[in-house]
Amino acid sequence: MPPDAPDGTVGKQAPGRVPGPAKRSGAAADSSRYPHDRLAATPNPSTRRGVGAVCARPHTEQETIVILAAHQKIVVGVDGSPNSVSAALWAATLAERLGSPMHIAGAVQQPAFYLGESASVIPRDVWDEQRHTAERVVTDVAAAVLARHPNSAVTTSVEETSACAVMVELSRTARMLVVGNSGSGPIVSALFGSTTQEISNASQCPVIVWREGADAVDEPILVGIDGSATSEVAVGQAFDLASLFGVSLIAALAWNSLSQGAALSLPGSPDSGEIEREQRMLMSECLAGWAEKYPDVSVEHIVQQGNPAHLLVNLSKRAGLVVVGSHGRGVVARALFGSTSSNLTRHAHCPVMICRDR
Known part of the structure; x- marks a missing residue:
């Protein structure tokens, strides 16, 4: 030793x-x-x-x-x-x-109450008791x-x-x-x-x-993919944890017109079939290096048109952990529907890992 x-x-x-x-x-x-x-x-x-x-x-x-x-x-x-x-x-x-x-x-934070030009805090003995409770x-x-x-x-x-x-x-x-x-x-x-x-x-x-009811990571790990820098970090974490826990990986990508920065109804915009082919190619590129590095991890690919948060929340019912980036590429979609990671932390059926590109 x-x-x-x-x-x-x-x-x-x-x-x-x-x-x-x-x-x-x-x-x-x-x-x-x-x-x-x-x-x-x-x-x-x-x-x-x-x-x-x-x-x-x-x-x-x-x-x-x-x-x-x-x-x-x-x-x-x-x-x-x-x-x-x-x-x-x-x-x-x-x-x-x-x-x-x-x-x-x-953590224990001492509250202050504004009284005229000064702030009054709770009595020291009460504050000490709060700290002792936290300890x-x-x-x-x-x-x-x-x-x-x-x-x-x-x-x-x-x-x-x-x-x-x-x-x-x-x-x-x-x-x-x-x-x-x-x-x-x-x-x-x-x-x-x-x-x-x-x-x-x-x-x-x-x-x-952590989400209430979660016990152990013994179900597949679900990773959300959109090609952003934070998504790439999430993919690496997901592969590493799946290999460590001996579980499979579910790679999910959801796309819509807003996430592509264009409306499908506009003249000259790509049709849904073309976009889906591009998204499947994007997923393959995102997974390629990691799949070779972790050959022991089996991967299920899911590419669907729709809201990313809705897809991941639904798939989280059969996952032990969801791994996502802190923010994706669709600025307009985030403005309208909110952050996928924020939605997941409120509605997912298992714990959610949020990764940043740092």
Whole structure:
């Protein structure tokens, strides 16, 4: 076993998987630690597809531990609700499969009320109790995770700021973020949806929005394709996860006149048959490099005319995870119908991973 790190954490081997580029072009440190804190590392990062290979000089063993632990973490945000606990347990299963450490993050924001020229805050003792409650929440969730996954590497933190600010900051060094979707009533759903959208828009890594009822990724992985840069990132993530979990892949592409930037009824515009042939060719180009890289992943191709969000929501009924880019190519369509990723986080029947081209 590798020697203990200076902060008392323990390094151990764990595989890292980061998707490589497709052939087609176009495309924070923890403030506190859970007592059972363990960090994962590999003894020779230069031989893997991961963050260890980007540095100019070889790392010492302790540097390797710090770098890989920071960049491979699965970060899950919790607020004490039953759904956030379930999301954390789902994320723990994902982290275990990925061989990644897990970080459980909480936040408590002090409200201020405008009174004349000054702001009045809640009493300090009430504020302290709120922070203690948040700390108990992350500690209890960590205990629940370790009870089910005793070999997991778990850290925790509670920050005095908004949940969005916490998650975005942690995304700078995380492998991916996981947040829960409560869906408990129209007002709560609208507020949560706004926060989720803010996180996915600003995150430096993929964001998974957990959906109620999700248990494990044992069904096919569904990926939405439109040829955009973020879609290409999503395709790479989808292939990598499908290979890792030993499941098949469903590649779906929906097109309409607005997504093509033209109305089919206009003179001189291409007919639907021609557009569909172009879209099938686009899908083949998007998948070509990845299909060769992951020959173990069987792929089902679906190309249909219609609304992308509607198609993906319907297909999500038989998927374990949906992977999409944060925004696609159809600017006009987004303006009229809204973001596909935003629609999915509210209506999909399984967790949704949102990828950015970063």
